[in-house]
Amino acid sequence: MSKRKPKNIVQKFSTQVVEIVSVSSETQTELLDIMERLGVVRAESYNKLGSVRHWGMDWRQAYPEVRSFRTPQSLGLPSKLMEWTVSDVAKAILAQQAATVANLRALIYQRSPGIEHESTRKECYEKLKSPAFLEDSFLHRIVRKEFQRGHTKTSNQIVYQPNGYSCTRVSRYKYKLEISGLTKGKRIALTVKSNRKITGQIRVIHNRDLERFEIHFLVNFGELSIDPKAVKTEIGIDKGYTEAFYDSRGQVHGEGLGELLTQKSNRITKKNRNRGKLFALFNKVRPHDSAKAARILENNLTRKTENKRERQDTSAIASLIGRASKSLFKGGSLKVFAEDLTQPIKNKRQSKAMSRKLNSWVKGYLRDSLEKWASWSNSTISEVAASYTSQVDKGDGSPFRET
Numbered sequence: 001m002s003k004r005k006p007k008n009i010v011q012k013f014s015t016q017v018v019e020i021v022s023v024s025s026e027t028q029t030e031l032l033d034i035m036e037r038l039g040v041v042r043a044e045s046y047n048k049l050g051s052v053r054h055w056g057m058d059w060r061q062a063y064p065e066v067r068s069f070r071t072p073q074s075l076g077l078p079s080k081l082m083e084w085t086v087s088d089v090a091k092a093i094l095a096q097q098a099a100t101v102a103n104l105r106a107l108i109y110q111r112s113p114g115i116e117h118e119s120t121r122k123e124c125y126e127k128l129k130s131p132a133f134l135e136d137s138f139l140h141r142i143v144r145k146e147f148q149r150g151h152t153k154t155s156n157q158i159v160y161q162p163n164g165y166s167c168t169r170v171s172r173y174k175y176k177l178e179i180s181g182l183t184k185g186k187r188i189a190l191t192v193k194s195n196r197k198i199t200g201q202i203r204v205i206h207n208r209d210l211e212r213f214e215i216h217f218l219v220n221f222g223e224l225s226i227d228p229k230a231v232k233t234e235i236g237i238d239k240g241y242t243e244a245f246y247d248s249r250g251q252v253h254g255e256g257l258g259e260l261l262t263q264k265s266n267r268i269t270k271k272n273r274n275r276g277k278l279f280a281l282f283n284k285v286r287p288h289d290s291a292k293a294a295r296i297l298e299n300n301l302t303r304k305t306e307n308k309r310e311r312q313d314t315s316a317i318a319s320l321i322g323r324a325s326k327s328l329f330k331g332g333s334l335k336v337f338a339e340d341l342t343q344p345i346k347n348k349r350q351s352k353a354m355s356r357k358l359n360s361w362v363k364g365y366l367r368d369s370l371e372k373w374a375s376w377s378n379s380t381i382s383e384v385a386a387s388y389t390s391q392v393d394k395g396d397g398s399p400f401r402e403t
Helices: 025-049 059-067 079-111 115-127 131-135 137-146 257-285 290-300 304-328 352-359 363-376
Strands: 009-022 157-160 165-171 174-180 187-193 202-207 212-225 233-239 243-247 252-255 334-340 380-385
Touching (some): 025 187, 079 115, 079 137, 165 187, 243 257, 257 352, 304 363, 363 380
Parallel strands (some): 233 334
Antiparallel strands (some): 009 187, 165 174
């Protein structure tokens, strides 16, 4: 019998993305074919299992349910590949249901507040574990309002469990990955660039933006011991452009972010202006010199080099933001008050150059990085209006005030 992890231990999990660096054209065709067929399975599974009639289902029973109307033979798929995809869809739907229940706790407490109604609230939570809530008009109404039935058009990924692939090391940073394909007994060989061996459940994803195949898998970076009685230090942070974060202690985290963002924005602008001139030349010569137009299109207007530079710039920015978040939380558990930058600033007009640079501002990276390191350090993040996180106080000009 396996031992349960103590409640005061947090696992540091993070998804790692590695690139498939060697794949033949035949292998690409087969992978895309499998993804397209599994896209049908994924879409039909969402349509079937996404209803509230399947609320609180056991994900292990999802595959028999889907197989009752869609068999793997009808799509020419191995049974295991289809089963892993259906199970993945079922888990995603259950996660959405759990998020819905969490969002409804405030409404349930508002209807039945206080200690005297604790049993009523527990009864509501128990009903929300199964379709039994459909018989309760209040629960049925708030679930219908909060829960949005999911649909998907995803057709660019394959889910594999550990028994569906094998991974062997070739060199220091290269691994040979053999995954199950459409032919029984014959596996697809791939070469992957990674700094660690691939284990656990994986996803083979075709990244259409970067025009490459990737492997996504979960990595455990260790454990964190938590003291439930420890008092978290309160700190306010301002998300900046020139630097990633400026905290209420006057410390800068992620200095140089603005320089990277400006260099990337200016390079893309200059590149696109030159490409616009080439497109104009291409359209000009195409009617009377198709050979020259073809050469311009092939040698000057492709995206291969630009995509490589885009990946390099994005990696550098993501790395800097990660280091900034790590330095912010290195002191232990914190209670962080951060600005909420999801809402645009009204009645604020900038120059075109400034608007272009701010549009490339990686607000999503900042938010995700903070949440990742907060979970790893047993910290909490509360977002507040940006107007309350000024770096300079209007009254006496003192530095960034505590939120």
